[in-house]
Amino acid sequence: MTAQPLAIPSRSHYLTAQKERGRKVLGVFPAQYPREILWAHDIAPMEIWDPPLEPGSAPAHLQPYICAVVRQGLELVLRGGAARLDGLLVPHTCDSLQNLASLLNDYLELPVPVLFFYHPKEPFRDSARAYYRRQLTILDQKLAARFGPRREGALEQAVAWGQRVAELAGRTYDLRARGQLSAPALEFYRVLRAGEFLHPEDHIPLLEEFLAVHQGPAPAGPVVLLSGVLPNPKELLSLLDQQGARVGHDDFLGLSRRLLFPASQAADPFDALCEQYFALPPCSTRGSALSQRLDWLKGLAQASGARGVIFYVVKFCEPELFDVPPLMAGLKEQGLATMSLEVELNQGVSGQIATRVEAFLEMLS
Amino acid sequence: MPFYAGIDVGSLSSDAVIIDQEGRMLGSAITETGAHSTQAAEKALDLALAQAGLSRGDLAFSVATGYGRVSVPMAQKTITEISCHGLGAHAIFPNTRTVIDIGGQDSKAISLDERGKVVDFVMNDKCAAGTGRFLEVMAGKLGLTLDDLGRLSLAAAGEVSISSVCTVFAESEVVSLVARNHPREQIVRGLHRAIVNRVAAMVGGLGVKEAVTMSGGVAKNAGVVALMAERLGINIQVPPEPQIVGALGAALLARRQAG
Ligand SMILES: Nc1ncnc2c1ncn2[C@@H]1O[C@H](COP(=O)(O)OP(=O)(O)OP(=O)(O)O)[C@@H](O)[C@H]1O
Ligand SMILES: [Mg+2]
Numbered sequence: 001m002t003a004q005p006l007a008i009p010s011r012s013h014y015l016t017a018q019k020e021r022g023r024k025v026l027g028v029f030p031a032q033y034p035r036e037i038l039w040a041h042d043i044a045p046m047e048i049w050d051p052p053l054e055p056g057s058a059p060a061h062l063q064p065y066i067c068a069v070v071r072q073g074l075e076l077v078l079r080g081g082a083a084r085l086d087g088l089l090v091p092h093t094c095d096s097l098q099n100l101a102s103l104l105n106d107y108l109e110l111p112v113p114v115l116f117f118y119h120p121k122e123p124f125r126d127s128a129r130a131y132y133r134r135q136l137t138i139l140d141q142k143l144a145a146r147f148g149p150r151r152e153g154a155l156e157q158a159v160a161w162g163q164r165v166a167e168l169a170g171r172t173y174d175l176r177a178r179g180q181l182s183a184p185a186l187e188f189y190r191v192l193r194a195g196e197f198l199h200p201e202d203h204i205p206l207l208e209e210f211l212a213v214h215q216g217p218a219p220a221g222p223v224v225l226l227s228g229v230l231p232n233p234k235e236l237l238s239l240l241d242q243q244g245a246r247v248g249h250d251d252f253l254g255l256s257r258r259l260l261f262p263a264s265q266a267a268d269p270f271d272a273l274c275e276q277y278f279a280l281p282p283c284s285t286r287g288s289a290l291s292q293r294l295d296w297l298k299g300l301a302q303a304s305g306a307r308g309v310i311f312y313v314v315k316f317c318e319p320e321l322f323d324v325p326p327l328m329a330g331l332k333e334q335g336l337a338t339m340s341l342e343v344e345l346n347q348g349v350s351g352q353i354a355t356r357v358e359a360f361l362e363m364l365s
Numbered sequence: 366m367p368f369y370a371g372i373d374v375g376s377l378s379s380d381a382v383i384i385d386q387e388g389r390m391l392g393s394a395i396t397e398t399g400a401h402s403t404q405a406a407e408k409a410l411d412l413a414l415a416q417a418g419l420s421r422g423d424l425a426f427s428v429a430t431g432y433g434r435v436s437v438p439m440a441q442k443t444i445t446e447i448s449c450h451g452l453g454a455h456a457i458f459p460n461t462r463t464v465i466d467i468g469g470q471d472s473k474a475i476s477l478d479e480r481g482k483v484v485d486f487v488m489n490d491k492c493a494a495g496t497g498r499f500l501e502v503m504a505g506k507l508g509l510t511l512d513d514l515g516r517l518s519l520a521a522a523g524e525v526s527i528s529s530v531c532t533v534f535a536e537s538e539v540v541s542l543v544a545r546n547h548p549r550e551q552i553v554r555g556l557h558r559a560i561v562n563r564v565a566a567m568v569g570g571l572g573v574k575e576a577v578t579m580s581g582g583v584a585k586n587a588g589v590v591a592l593m594a595e596r597l598g599i600n601i602q603v604p605p606e607p608q609i610v611g612a613l614g615a616a617l618l619a620r621r622q623a624g
Contacts, residue, residue, distance in 0.1 A: 337485065351432050352471060356488050359447035363483045 003213045005187055006206060008194045011046065015084060018044045018199070024086040024147055026115075029073055029100065030229075031253050031285055033091045033117045034136055034273050036158035039200060040150045041143045046085065047196035049254055050232045050345045051076045061103060067317045068345040069229065070096045077104065082112050087146070091117040093285045094319050115142060121287035124278055133274045155269040161200035162276075163263040168207040169195075170260055175215060177249050177304035179223075182216035184241040189231045192255055222364035223248040223305050225297065227327075228312030229320060230254035235349040236312070236341070236357065243361050248304025251297060252312075253320075257283045284319035293323060294330040301336055308337040308364045310357070315342050337363060367425035369623065370413070371615025372406050372440060373449065374398060374433030377469030377497065378582060379405035381413035382612040383424075384620060388456065392417030393609045402433035409612075410439060426623035428615040432470070444618050446611045447475055447486050453614030454578040455481025457604045462574035465593070465601075466611070467564060467583035469497045474568040487567050494530040495563035497583045502532055503556050506539050507549050511586070518557050518588025521550035527559045535559065554588065561592040568597065578602045580610035 009017070018025050024043045038045050051072050058075040082088060088110070090101035105114040118135050120128035144150065169192060175181040176188065183191075191210045195203045221244035230252055231237055240247060250256050261279045264272035282288030282296050297309060309331055311324050328338040339360045341353055349357075366386060373380045375398060383392040394412035398405045406429065414420055421439065429437035430449040437443070446466070454464040455477055464475040470493050476485040493499050504514055525547050529535045535556070542552050560583075577599055583589055584607035594601045604610055 352488065355432065355445050355447070355471075356486075359445040359483065359486060359488075362445060362448045363486070 006191060006209055006213070008190065008206065011197050014197055015046060025084070026087050026089050027082060027085045028089045029091065029097055030069060031091065031093050032119055032258055033089060034139065036155065036162045036269070036273060037136060037140050037143065039158035039161060040155040041147055042154070043086070043143065043147065044199050045089070048073045048076060049196060049230055051081070052346045053079070065316045066096050067314050069314060070100050072345055074100060074103070077108070077110065082110050085112055087113040087115060089115045089117060092119065096318065113146060115139070119277065122289065129274060129278065132277055133270055136270050136273055159269045159272050161204065164204055165195060165200055165207070166259060166261055166263065168204065168211065172207065172211060173249065173256065173260060176218065176247070179218040179246065179305070180216070181214050181218055183210070183214035185237040185247045186234060186241055188247070189234065189237060192259070218246045219244045221245045222361050223307060224364070225249050225251065225301050225304065225306040225309045226312060227251040227297065227309060228253070229314045229317055231312065232345050233343055233348050239349060239354055239357055243358060245361050248306035249300040251281070251300060253283060253285060257281050284323045290323060290326055294327055297327065297331060298334055308339070308360060310360065311338070311340040313340050313342050315344060367623065368417070368419055368423050369616050369619040370410060370424050370427040371449065371612040371617070371619055372410055372427060372429045372437050373446060373611035373615060374402050374406050374429065374431040374437060375446070375468050375611070376432055376471070378608060379409040379433070380609045380612040381409035382609050382616045383413045383417040383419060384616045386620070388617060388620065390613065391419070393606065393612065395608050398433065402436035403438065406433065406437045407439070426619040428619040428622065430611055430615040442622055444615060447473060447488070448483055449611045449614030449618065450580050451475045451477050451483045451614065452481045452617050453610035453612070454580050454604070456613060456617055457610065458576060458578050458602050460576040461578040461602070463568070463571070463577045465564060465568060465577065465579045466581040467497060467579070467589070468581040472496050472564050472567065474564070474571045476571055476574060485571055487571050489567065493532050495560045497581070499530065499532050499535070499560060500556065500583065500586070502536060503539055506536060507543065507552065509549070509553070514553055515587035515589065517550040518554045519591060521548070521554040523551050524554040524558060525551045527555040530559045530563045557588045557592050561589060561596050565593065565596045573597055573599065575599055576602055578604065580604065580607045582608045
């Protein structure tokens, strides 16, 4: 019944192995960027979301209200984390990350280049599509200028990998929504989040194995939907598992909001990437309208039978915090129970938070 | 005849209630939690059993609640204090639709349906601002007992305003008010007001549905109850012994589990 956790290498070992096999490694900050273009240049992205570091000198560079994702990411860089990398990439996700980008680029005199990636925010007009396509080619050219031209056919291959990852992720989400995935939430997110640093050549077989091992009935307890930036602290997932709850679906920025898209049929790889970007689920960091996000969440709840929604809010994630209160109000109107938990990254779960989560599950059952 | 126990191991008090098959309360006890949750739970349970003239062997099922619920090996199941206070308050006052439980370290507002089931709740996070512990620290600073607080607050002719409910800041505020010879009862009223404002904001977020019942040790403080009723503009019901409401709810859930 309880399958062994699948073997996943540590980030650090994996980074070394990637370098040994001749790949470049870029540290990438959240959230949205065209992974396929990096893969096509034989670059392995190593995403920096929530490195488990004690606070050191990063707070000295940042205002106290800057979120932990930015703080921890900067901490990693300040401790020399960039030295093993071939560069950093900062997507324009929010003001705090944009700020971090200029800090990294203008003030810290890092030994590696810092690249940026800009993507359009809603409302998406034709000009947004043209803009996004241009940003893709600019990134492609910048990488070529730094690391040499990409191989013939490499981008097509990378797009195919991206689509295969999305297809497998979509299948696992789908099975889980229907209560046909036996994996505990902790294992589910460990395997899906491994894509933050595994090359698709390694992540694809891992996802395939995960699907093979874990098809089977889910726990019969209350079903909840999770929303927020990312499932950290992971102790919350263990708590849900212990309580016999099932995560029916999620709306995490780091997961479904960028993993789940239908494969484009376009022949041109840039066209395909473009189409896929605009088909992603609604997201606070892409400026999606509240009504769109609300409908999306309602749809996820319906598809998975979830009767409650838990928001994991990383203090003080501005794009998310603006949306959470009206989303909660809108969901409540639909008869869904909601709860928001303000969390610090990697700091476990306090007794109070555990009590709130357990009480929430009791309320649903 | 089977009997059921509810054991509420809170941050400050550990309480137990014994009921029979009909839900009649046969015994109850309130003890200090202290540094050993398991021992405190055992002590509360044994005192309540003694009052009921029973022993542990007579119990068909026990439920533990409160933040120390995982440290109660005698209980077959744990249920959060939110569900337990809801059900306990409903058992005492079946018209209850909102419960305000202010304990030693947490304050909670709970919405109930007509059967006493939780439909929504809010709870403070992390610090002891606006809880019983805050009042205890302040009473200590003022050289008062808990029993004095409510009486003095009700008797106060006026009130000084306390700007912070953070225990650390409020403590130094109180020290300087004392140094400036402000009447103690006015400081006490101000402290109660600070707690009430904080908890009322939480209750407001949930939406107050009448009837409102207060539970937890702080409901024994008539000063807090009076200001809360005034602030919310409603009547507030207080059970004869508000501190055992959680344990009563746990005992009722134990009976339900067994049934
Ligand atoms: N006789 C009394 N008069 C006034 N207040 C009292 C009295 N006895 C207890 N209290 C208040 O009750 C508080 C403790 O409440 P209670 O026993 O419900 O807390 P708890 O359940 O241990 O805590 P928590 O639920 O937060 O973990 C004390 O901090 C004190 O402020
Ligand atoms: Mg309590």
